[in-house]
Amino acid sequence: MVKPSDSPSLWNRVFGQSAPSSTDPREFQQERVALFVKSLLVLLSSFYVIDALGVTFRNGPRGVLEPGLIIHLVLVLGLFAAWLFVRQGERSLMMLSVTDVACTLGLCLMVVGLLATLPPSMNLPGPTLSVAFAVVARAAIVPSTGQKTLLVGIVASLLVTLGYWRRGPESQPEPAFVFLWTFAFAVASAVVSRVIYGLQRQVLEARQLGQYTLEDRLGEGGMGAVYRAHHAMLRRDTAVKLLHPERAGTENLMRFEREVRQTARLSHPNTVTIFDYGRTPDGTFYYAMELLDGADLAEVVEATGPMPAERVVHVLACVAGALAEAHGVGLIHRDIKPANIILCQQGGVPDVPKVVDFGLVKELEADGGVLQTKADSILGTPLYMSPESIRAPDSVDGRSDIYALGAVGYYLLAGQHVFSGSAIVEVCLKHLEAVPVPPSERLGMPVPSLLEQLVLDCLAKDREQRPQTAAELQERLRNVGVGAWSASDAHAWWTAHGELVRSSRAAAQPVSGSDRTLAVDHERRT
Numbered sequence: 001m002v003k004p005s006d007s008p009s010l011w012n013r014v015f016g017q018s019a020p021s022s023t024d025p026r027e028f029q030q031e032r033v034a035l036f037v038k039s040l041l042v043l044l045s046s047f048y049v050i051d052a053l054g055v056t057f058r059n060g061p062r063g064v065l066e067p068g069l070i071i072h073l074v075l076v077l078g079l080f081a082a083w084l085f086v087r088q089g090e091r092s093l094m095m096l097s098v099t100d101v102a103c104t105l106g107l108c109l110m111v112v113g114l115l116a117t118l119p120p121s122m123n124l125p126g127p128t129l130s131v132a133f134a135v136v137a138r139a140a141i142v143p144s145t146g147q148k149t150l151l152v153g154i155v156a157s158l159l160v161t162l163g164y165w166r167r168g169p170e171s172q173p174e175p176a177f178v179f180l181w182t183f184a185f186a187v188a189s190a191v192v193s194r195v196i197y198g199l200q201r202q203v204l205e206a207r208q209l210g211q212y213t214l215e216d217r218l219g220e221g222g223m224g225a226v227y228r229a230h231h232a233m234l235r236r237d238t239a240v241k242l243l244h245p246e247r248a249g250t251e252n253l254m255r256f257e258r259e260v261r262q263t264a265r266l267s268h269p270n271t272v273t274i275f276d277y278g279r280t281p282d283g284t285f286y287y288a289m290e291l292l293d294g295a296d297l298a299e300v301v302e303a304t305g306p307m308p309a310e311r312v313v314h315v316l317a318c319v320a321g322a323l324a325e326a327h328g329v330g331l332i333h334r335d336i337k338p339a340n341i342i343l344c345q346q347g348g349v350p351d352v353p354k355v356v357d358f359g360l361v362k363e364l365e366a367d368g369g370v371l372q373t374k375a376d377s378i379l380g381t382p383l384y385m386s387p388e389s390i391r392a393p394d395s396v397d398g399r400s401d402i403y404a405l406g407a408v409g410y411y412l413l414a415g416q417h418v419f420s421g422s423a424i425v426e427v428c429l430k431h432l433e434a435v436p437v438p439p440s441e442r443l444g445m446p447v448p449s450l451l452e453q454l455v456l457d458c459l460a461k462d463r464e465q466r467p468q469t470a471a472e473l474q475e476r477l478r479n480v481g482v483g484a485w486s487a488s489d490a491h492a493w494w495t496a497h498g499e500l501v502r503s504s505r506a507a508a509q510p511v512s513g514s515d516r517t518l519a520v521d522h523e524r525r526t
Contacts, residue, residue, distance in 0.1 A: 026093055029143060033096045034086040036141040037103050040134060041079040044107070047130075048072050067117040075110040079103060100142050101152055107134045108156045112163035123172040131160045132185040139189035139196070146194030153186025211276075212240050212288050228291065238275060242286035260287040262331050270322040272342075272356045292354055294344030295501045297412065301338065303501045306415035309448050311351070311493075314485035315341070316409050317477040318353040323405065324470035327398035334396065336404035337384040338411055351490035382427045383417045384408065387461050390428050399463040402473055406458020406466070413452070414442040418459060432461070450480040 051072065055063035063069075082103055086096065111127040118124060135153045138144070161179040164171045214227040218239060229240040257277075264274040277287030297315070301307065307315075319341055326333060333340075335357060346352040386403035389396045410418045419430035436459050440447040454476055460466045467473040 026090070026096075029093060029096050030086060030091055032142050033100045034083065036100055036138055037079055037083045037086055039137055039141065040103055040107065041076065041083055043133070044072070044079065044130075045076050048076050068114045071110055071113045071117070075106060078106060100138060100144075104134050104138050104152055104156060105159065107131065108159035111160050112166075115163040115167055120167040120170040121172070125173055127163070128160060128173065128178050128181060131156050131182055135182075135185050135189045136192065139192040143197050144193045145197055146190045149193035150186060150190035153189050154183065157182035157186050212238065212286075214240060229288065231288075237291045238288045239291045240286055240288050242284055257285055263289075265329060266322070266325055266331070268322045268325040269346075270318040270353050270355060271325065272354050289356075292342045292344040292356070294342050294350075297338035297341045297343065297408065300343060300501055301412060301415055304497050306443060307412045308485075309413070309451055309480075309482045310485040310489070312409055312412045313451065313477050313480060313482050314351065315343070315353050315412065316405060317474050319355055319405055319408075320470045320474035320477065322353075322355045323398070323401050324474060327401070327470055332396060332398055333401050333404075334389070335381055335384075336401050336408060337381045338408055341408065345494075349487055349490075350494050351485070351487075382424045382431075383419070385428065385431055386463070387432050388463060390431060397463075398470060399466050399468065402458050402466050402470060403460075403463070405470075405473070406455050409451075409455045410436065410439055410459065413447055413455065414439040416442050448480060448482050451477075451482060454480060 048069070052064050052069060055066060055069060059066075082099055085091070086099055091099070108131055111131060115124065115127060135149075135156050138152065139149050157179060160182055161175050164173070164178045165175040211231050212229040214229050216228045218226045218228055225243075226239055226241045229238050230236065231238060260274055260277045263272065264277070267273075272292065273290045275288040275290070277285075279285050295303075319336070323333065323336075333355065336355075340355065340357045342354045342356055343351050344354055384404040384407045386396065386400040389400050407418045418436050419427055419434060421427040421430060436456060438447075439452055439455060454467075454473075458466050458473065467476060
């Protein structure tokens with residue numbers, strides 16, 4: 001994720017954010033009260049400067065000592081103190097409520113004091129408008145029930161009416177007129193509060209999935225969207241993946257639910273951890289998983305080019321370990337590709353590969369290995385599909401994942417895909433018939449011979465000629481004769497290239513058709 005700019009615009013610095021940055025109720029309330037107090041502060045400070053300049057031009061510098069301007073200045077300073085108070089530290093909901101009401105009624109008391117310093121014959125509609133503005137602004141900015149807003153508005157109306165009434169029968173506008181207008185604004189503000197408060201509750205409820213509250217959208221794939229979220233009680237940041245009913249036919253929804261069930265059975269440190277899953281009342285299926293801080297292999301290679309052999313071995317060995325566990329319990333990933341392998345930081349250790357997105361998983365049942373997805377369907381990403389997954393998709397086994405992992409290793413070493421083409425069919429035909437060019441030839445420089453041969457063995461058309469298990473692949477990777485990729489190497493790499501990877505992610509364009517996950521139903525096509 002790219003961090004937002006640390007230099008907000010002048011508009012945002014003065015008038016605040018257009019949307020809350022937090023979904024926590026207390027934090028949200030504190031943001032809105034701060035914005036409300038800032039709005040009053042900016043408005044009344046502007047009026048004070050205008051009035052002070054006018055008095056100075058008319059009566060000289062001593063004019064700013066007039067009682068009305070002193071009262072005005074005291075309120076401005078009070079609002080400034082309240083704004084600082086709300087902005088700093090965590091304030092309780094009770095304290096925030098007291099602050100916003102005190103600022104609203106404080107403006108009304110200033111109006112009362114100001115009216116007492118001016119001649120009764122002077123027509124002064126401005127104070128009435130200031131009170132009306134404060135009441136309506138509070139209703140629009142600060143989440144509040146309609147009853148509370150109506151009560152605050154009535155008290156404000158009575159205070160400003162009292163100020164005009166104390167000026168005597170010559171007061172302009174008349175106190176009755178002031179009361180009617182301010183009372184009307186109080187009623188209108190109560191309606192505004194009721195509507196906005198109700199909408200806010202609906203939005204929060206809509207964004208609440210069990211104990212998880214959705215925040216930023218992190219991405220979207222063929223099976224669902226992923227959001228940053230936090231747990232209501234544990235305050236733990238997580239990633240939540242969900243699929244709305246309107247996007248899911250029965251088959252997709254079953255496959256999505258199978259993804260979380262199967263992934264939750266895995267405990268390997270290089271497999272993404274599933275925390276929880278469930279359904280909302282409207283049928284949305286979701287699950288919560290660990291939030292990975294890093295970048296996928298495709299983003300890393302696109303930003304910085306081919307990887308050194310030591311790092312390639314480190315990544316492939318970790319992923320092979322994760323696949324060994326999955327294959328051991330009868331699960332085949334079926335969509336191993338750079339975008340589904342995340343290099344993240346875990347426990348202070350960088351470059352920890354995590355295998356994600358088991359959405360195309362195939363389950364081999366103990367009674368004969370029956371394919372759980374629809375028969376005769378291609379599932380996977382064309383750039384990383386094994387020949388058998390194209391030719392006979394119902395016959396795939398763990399060696400298809402090994403082929404895909406070999407293609408990933410090729411990409412990491414050469415910075416290019418094993419096969420490419422202008423159409424998906426062309427890429428698939430090359431997987432079926434073409435012989436891969438050795439990575440060293442594509443790269444134009446030597447690659448450790450044992451590592452290169454192992455990658456090419458994984459890409460054998462005949463799966464009997466590949467490493468037969470992920471555990472075997474992992475063991476062979478340990479014996480390719482390259483140095484270890486240490487934590488200090490990883491730290492140094494991310495220090496030098498981390499910002500480039502993050503900026504490249506922000507500017508990334510949608511993937512091409514041949515790099516998207518593909519689902520083709522042979523029966524329907526025929």
